[in-house]
């Protein structure tokens with residue numbers, strides 16, 4: 001069987017940490033791959049109209065149809081999301097909702113192999129912060145479970161609060177730099193997280209690619 005692994009990034013930031021982590025997972029599979037950045041597509045959330053019930057095709061005439069065709073053609077995928085306001089980003093959520101059209105009667109999502117990359121600015125496990133990565137990870141995991149997708153793993157990647165690069169991160173009263181990293185934190189002391197600088201994340205992304213291969217029986 002000819003496999004295709006689809007990489008989907010919910011991050012709108014050009015060449016973002018999320019993008020690069022997803023692309024590293026794709027490359028590590030050693031299989032034919034396709035990468036899509038959801039911000040390049042026009043994608044509404046599901047309208048819950050059930051117009052897809054008999055046809056497994058969404059009635060919304062946006063790019064969701066093309067994305068559903070790509071998703072259907074892939075035997076495995078990696079979904080890269082980030083965590084605005086401590087939960088799954090809206091584009092990744094809309095993507096998940098729109099794959100609902102493949103579900104009815106035929107269960108076309110069943111048997112697919114799925115992995116997730118979650119980029120977060122909240123240090124996972126920090127007791128004073130909301131569990132952003134855990135929340136987004138659970139959202140993706142429950143979606144996979146409900147669709148009959150085989151989940152092979154989730155990697156969490158530390159990203160950057162946007163205030164790091166806005167130019168006002170040390171002065172702004174609403175700065176996420178101090179909110180996430182403590183009252184004495186500065187843009188300089190926190191620094192910029194770049195995927196690839198941390199060998200552990202690189203290793204984890206490559207391992208996720210290998211896990212996809214194993215789950216595909218390769």
Ligand SMILES: Cc1cc2nc3c(=O)[nH]c(=O)nc-3n(C[C@H](O)[C@H](O)[C@H](O)COP(=O)(O)O)c2cc1C
Nearest residue numbers: 011013016017018083084085086120121122159160
């Ligand atoms: C509007 C907005 C709100 C955000 N809120 C949070 C948040 O509550 N918790 C968090 O961990 N990160 C938050 N972030 C930061 C993103 O998780 C961070 O930008 C992520 O690292 C993006 O990854 P990227 O480099 O792949 O684009 C927020 C980002 C935006 C744009």
